[in-house]
Amino acid sequence: xxxxxxxxxxxxxxxxxxxxxxxxxxxxxxxxxxxxxxxxxxxxxxxxxxxxxxxxxxxxxxxxxxxxxxxxxxxx
Amino acid sequence: xxxxxxxxxxxxxxxxxxxxxxxxxxxxxxxxxxxxxxxxxxxxxxxxxxxxxxxxxxxxxxxxxxxxxxxxxxxxxxxxxxxxxxxxxxxxxxxxxxxxxxxxxxxxxxxxxxxxxxxxxxxxxxxxxxxxxxxxxxxxxxxxxxxxxxxxxxxxxxxxxxxxxxxxxxxxxxxxxxxxxxxxxxxxxxxxxxxxxxxxxxxxxxxxxxxxxxxxxxxxxxxxxxxxxxxxxxxxxxxxxxxxxxxxxxxxxxxxxxxxxxxxxxxxxxx
Numbered sequence: 001x002x003x004x005x006x007x008x009x010x011x012x013x014x015x016x017x018x019x020x021x022x023x024x025x026x027x028x029x030x031x032x033x034x035x036x037x038x039x040x041x042x043x044x045x046x047x048x049x050x051x052x053x054x055x056x057x058x059x060x061x062x063x064x065x066x067x068x069x070x071x072x073x074x075x076x
Numbered sequence: 077x078x079x080x081x082x083x084x085x086x087x088x089x090x091x092x093x094x095x096x097x098x099x100x101x102x103x104x105x106x107x108x109x110x111x112x113x114x115x116x117x118x119x120x121x122x123x124x125x126x127x128x129x130x131x132x133x134x135x136x137x138x139x140x141x142x143x144x145x146x147x148x149x150x151x152x153x154x155x156x157x158x159x160x161x162x163x164x165x166x167x168x169x170x171x172x173x174x175x176x177x178x179x180x181x182x183x184x185x186x187x188x189x190x191x192x193x194x195x196x197x198x199x200x201x202x203x204x205x206x207x208x209x210x211x212x213x214x215x216x217x218x219x220x221x222x223x224x225x226x227x228x229x230x231x232x233x234x235x236x237x238x239x240x241x242x243x244x245x246x247x248x249x250x251x252x253x254x255x256x257x258x259x260x261x262x263x264x265x266x267x268x269x270x271x272x273x274x275x276x277x278x279x280x281x282x283x284x285x286x287x288x289x290x291x292x293x294x295x296x297x298x299x300x301x302x303x304x305x306x307x308x309x310x311x312x313x314x315x316x317x318x319x320x321x322x323x324x325x326x327x328x329x330x331x332x333x334x335x336x337x338x339x340x341x342x343x344x345x346x347x
Contacts, residue, residue, distance in 0.1 A: 013269045016217075024275045031281075 077101040080329040083291035086133045098140040107146040108182040111153040119163040130174045147181035155195035178336040181211025185223035212243045224250040260287045265303035273307035285324050319347040
């Protein structure tokens with residue numbers, strides 16, 4: 001098993017890249033909504049994306065963020 | 077589709093790249109001088125490197141119908157060694173006279189150190205003296221904003237003609253200052269670390285296509301010349317036609333690089 005520092009060394013650039021990609025997607029949605037002439041639209045898919053983003057930095061006692069986010073995108 | 081790869085480190089790539097790029101429509105590559113992955117100790121090592129990119133690589137590219145051009149310089153990552161750097165840059169003029177050498181680059185900052193600034197300034201002065209185009213590397217991560225600001229201040233101080241300046245590796249937080257100052261900006265695409273093809277298209281939408289060139293990272297690290305084609309596909313997916321695509325991925329590099337008469341590929345119009 002790798003140490004915390006080894007893991008962060010390996011993952012840092014990937015995390016930075018993926019966060020920028022998600023930010024880019026949200027920017028694209030905002031720009032498209034403005035282009036359409038309205039504000040940000042209500043859509044359950046966008047609501048789930050934002051709920052999932054909230055889970056990324058939520059306090060966790062165990063590494064289960066991926067599972068919790070998959071639950072958000074699942075039928076009840 | 078005609079494509080120019082304006083920033084391509086052929087020395088670090090296999091011949092298969094050339095073959096596949098030719099198939100995809102690449103008509104020319106331009107190879108800047110860069111860091112070899114380790115710090116070199118001898119001026120002769122740099123001279124042989126400049127010979128490789130100015131004499132040998134054009135022959136390898138030509139086998140696939142691709143024109144190969146190059147830039148020579150002391151790169152920022154090795155510029156902290158002042159005495160070696162000065163030996164290297166004293167030899168640049170002989171290479172600037174070669175038929176496929178189109179300018180001085182990559183120069184600029186890596187860690188924004190005082191020595192880097194000294195060597196950057198001295199190479200800008202050579203570029204002014206020999207009326208050359210310049211290609212500027214900006215730092216990649218936390219150093220990028222400061223390095224870009226220092227770059228723009230130095231260019232302004234030396235009153236470098238803005239149309240002859242290409243500031244590369246721009247991102248969302250640096251491109252506006254580069255374009256506002258009248259320079260050309262480069263977007264360098266990476267597979268999974270820095271600028272992505274989709275973000276590059278966002279930037280083209282936001283800032284227009286006037287003085288922006290898009291290039292792939294293509295070196296000895298995790299990189300691929302075909303990220304450029306991912307970007308072309310994304311640009312077209314968002315509704316841009318053939319001529320608009322040519323303007324960005326062929327004609328803009330042709331316009332910038334064509335300021336040096338050795339670069340003979342002209343902008344094309346197909347529609």
